[in-house]
Amino acid sequence: MTAPFPSRKQEEWRYADLESLKPVWEQFAAPVTLTVGDGEELEEIWLPVSDDVQLRRVQLALGSGAKARIFALNAAPVYGRIELEISLEDGAEFELFGANIGTGLSTNEFATNVRHLGIGGRSRQTIRSVLNGNAVGSYLGKVEVARGAQKTDAEQSVKAMLLDRGATANCKPELEIFADDVKCTHGASVGELDPIQLFYAESRGMNPATARALLLEGFVMGLWDTAKQPETIGEAARQSLRRIV
Amino acid sequence: MLDIANLHVSVAGKPILNGVTLDVPAGEIHAIMGPNGSGKSTLAYVLAGRPGYSVTQGSAQFDGRDLLAMEPHERAAAGLFLGFQYPVEIPGISYLQFLRESLNSQRRRRGESELSGGEFIKLARSQAALLGMDTEMLKRPVNVGFSGGEKKRAEMVQMGIMQPKFAVLDETDSGLDIDALKAVGAGINRIMRAADKGVLLITHYQRLLDYVEPDRVHVLTHGEIVRSGGPELARELEREGYAEAAA
Numbered sequence: 438m439t440a441p442f443p444s445r446k447q448e449e450w451r452y453a454d455l456e457s458l459k460p461v462w463e464q465f466a467a468p469v470t471l472t473v474g475d476g477e478e479l480e481e482i483w484l485p486v487s488d489d490v491q492l493r494r495v496q497l498a499l500g501s502g503a504k505a506r507i508f509a510l511n512a513a514p515v516y517g518r519i520e521l522e523i524s525l526e527d528g529a530e531f532e533l534f535g536a537n538i539g540t541g542l543s544t545n546e547f548a549t550n551v552r553h554l555g556i557g558g559r560s561r562q563t564i565r566s567v568l569n570g571n572a573v574g575s576y577l578g579k580v581e582v583a584r585g586a587q588k589t590d591a592e593q594s595v596k597a598m599l600l601d602r603g604a605t606a607n608c609k610p611e612l613e614i615f616a617d618d619v620k621c622t623h624g625a626s627v628g629e630l631d632p633i634q635l636f637y638a639e640s641r642g643m644n645p646a647t648a649r650a651l652l653l654e655g656f657v658m659g660l661w662d663t664a665k666q667p668e669t670i671g672e673a674a675r676q677s678l679r680r681i682v
Numbered sequence: 683m684l685d686i687a688n689l690h691v692s693v694a695g696k697p698i699l700n701g702v703t704l705d706v707p708a709g710e711i712h713a714i715m716g717p718n719g720s721g722k723s724t725l726a727y728v729l730a731g732r733p734g735y736s737v738t739q740g741s742a743q744f745d746g747r748d749l750l751a752m753e754p755h756e757r758a759a760a761g762l763f764l765g766f767q768y769p770v771e772i773p774g775i776s777y778l779q780f781l782r783e784s785l786n787s788q789r790r791r792r793g794e795s796e797l798s799g800g801e802f803i804k805l806a807r808s809q810a811a812l813l814g815m816d817t818e819m820l821k822r823p824v825n826v827g828f829s830g831g832e833k834k835r836a837e838m839v840q841m842g843i844m845q846p847k848f849a850v851l852d853e854t855d856s857g858l859d860i861d862a863l864k865a866v867g868a869g870i871n872r873i874m875r876a877a878d879k880g881v882l883l884i885t886h887y888q889r890l891l892d893y894v895e896p897d898r899v900h901v902l903t904h905g906e907i908v909r910s911g912g913p914e915l916a917r918e919l920e921r922e923g924y925a926e927a928a929a
């Protein structure tokens with residue numbers, strides 16, 4: 438059965454481009470379910486496809502001591518949404534490294550819901566956005582810590598670079614904590630390229646466009662440092678960046 | 683080679699340099715000494731073209747070309763190198779990638795062929811070795827996690843790779859221990875002591891000048907050169923202080 442079409446009144450869809458999503462909703466509506474058994478590991482790399490509208494909806498269940506690491510590049514020409522619902526049992530670890538790279542009138546977003554159900558779970562979400570034109574890049578991240586999920590360690594780090602005045606970055610971390618011995622941190626910043634870094638690169642001979650491209654590459658490429666095979670996603674990110682700089 | 687005439691510079695509307703005149707011919711190393719706040723770093727930055735440093739009067743010619751009309755990257759391609767007092771950290775970009783892009787940008791602009799990855803690594807490795815720097819450090823992000831001394835050594839490695847015609851070195855000696863000071867001094871002599879090159883060495887203390895003998899020494903105070911002399915002037919300054927020597 439097809440899930441009901443979302444409304445912007447729902448918190449996790451508030452920045453979505455629903456007009457673009459509507460015609461293709463049915464083909465995406467059901468989430469994919471992934472299960473990582475006790476003590477097992479999963480590493481996924483998600484690359485953008487060529488479609489104007491791209492929606493990835495994944496439910497991920499991590500058993501005791503399971504580990505999952507996801508590297509995702511979100512760079513749809515019109516609307517890209519990566520939606521993740523994760524549950525963690527005792528000692529499970531989840532890491533998400535995601536980039537929104539957007540230009541024109543595009544909207545790209547991550548919407549995550551991380552549920553710490555067991556003791557000593559660890560989650561780490563790192564999102565970097567590079568946006569120009571009138572592009573929108575968002576992160577809506579909810580972390581829930583269940584009663585009894587003590588020693589949970591949850592981290593959200595979100596940074597965005599806006600290259601034009603019309604670009605918009607949204608960041609909305611949300612915490613719901615029902616245990617008393619947990620560590621949940623979140624940090625967000627929105628900025629422009631550092632002028633002294635630009636001058637340093639230019640003083641070494643790079644023209645302003647090359648210097649900007651290189652600095653933006655540095656901003657994004659750190660995301661893939663821990664991937665087993667960072668080459669493909671690194672190259673895809675580089676190409677997306679080249680398109681917008 | 684570098685010909686500065688009556689240069690006036692303001693930063694955020696405040697005059698910092700008040701008519702600097704200085705001529706560094708090819709084959710010479712000149713030292714600029716002066717107390718804190720005298721305008722030494724402003725002179726370095728304005729020569730390299732840092733935004734926010736506005737020239738209100740005067741000129742600077744480099745090899746007969748109007749230096750002040752060029753963009754920072756054009757100055758680099760023309761052969762000007764600025765050694766930063768505080769080298770900048772750039773996370774996410776390795777030193778090798780940064781320098782290869784820099785050098786090849788310069789070479790493209792001069793109509794020369796680019797160096798391949800292999801050629802570049804060979805060059806970088808040999809220059810790092812000459813400065814006593816571990817090549818592994820060049821695989822790390824630009825200046826991230828480097829000590830003060832390592833950053834300054836890395837600036838000299840960059841200079842060795844770029845082979846500029848003229849170097850403006852802004853307090854390259856600050857933050858160096860004695861071994862690093864010797865290595866950096868030897869690097870400056872090796873890379874820049876040549877009949878067709880020149881150096882403007884900006885420094886606070888005389889100690890670097892024990893390793894790099896300047897042809898001329900100038901004293902900058904309140905944005906003006908108040909005295910010039912031979913290498914003995916640096917020793918006098920060290921002995922008597924700026925207030926005395928500039929009087």
